[in-house]
Amino acid sequence: MNLIAEFPVECYDLPATLASGQAFRWRESQPVWTGVISRRWVSLRQEPGCIVAQTAVAVADWQWLRHYLQLDLDLHQVLATFPQDDVALQTAVRACPGLRLLRQEPWECLASFICSSTKQIVQIQQIIALLSRRFGEPVPVPEGHEPVWSFPGYARLAGVSEADLRDCKLGFRAPYLRATAQMLATGEADLTRLHTLSQEEARAELLKFPGVGGKIADCVLLFACGFPQAFAVDVWIMKALRRHYFPRRVVKPEKLRRFIRTHFGPHAGYAQQYLFHYMRVKQG
């Protein structure tokens, strides 16, 4: 039972990973990043060759954190599957080697990305913080740290009024989040078995939720359901794809999806994250 643990890592850029727009609950305070995973307050710090984690409540088994951070993934094996002659992609990788994908809890991930449409990442972080503070449960925090709350479960949000959600800055997304929470609360839909389906089947299930289209579905498949080939196309990615792979050409969505699958390969989602991150940092 420990409050602190050290995890040896190779090629893991913790700050870039936590700030790369896949999870929205992490805050940086000097060298330390604090966040909430499930019902645990966690602080993470990158050190040479390892990540140091601290919790508020003693931990017997750290597997939940290893899983969240995907510490057992061999990144070099992933990078080896990328097209080696793709200059744009290789440039993006070299700009931030060590950028990783997390494995998030499906409901929080789905809810977060329902809130994400036509929002900047900082605003999504604000919305998630408001939802947690207002509808989540207090989480134990070490002495002297800001209070934090767990992300509210779908059972809780299913019973919240649309007006209360709009108070959390959800805008037109409020009815989407509420209806999605209700589908899960009634058992009409289920997120826990998505990882057992094929990627296409799981995607079709996600598309049944109101406010969830192809982009958000792919984010959930990639960031929460363990489908590394899922490739989310947002405005930034579309800009990169058009510039590097389809210059001066109109490309239909279905053809684009086929190109992505065949060109980027079995870990296309990782490629997507490198391209997205590179576009963002290059623009500023």
Place this chain on the structure above:
DNA sequence: TCCCAGGCTGCTT
């Protein structure tokens, strides 16, 4: 003031 943001829905052609 205008434009854009990790989009989706529903209504037009």
Place this chain on the structure above:
DNA sequence: AAGCAGCATGGG
């Protein structure tokens, strides 16, 4: 099938 306005809210 494909195009497009509308949808809230905040930042540059």
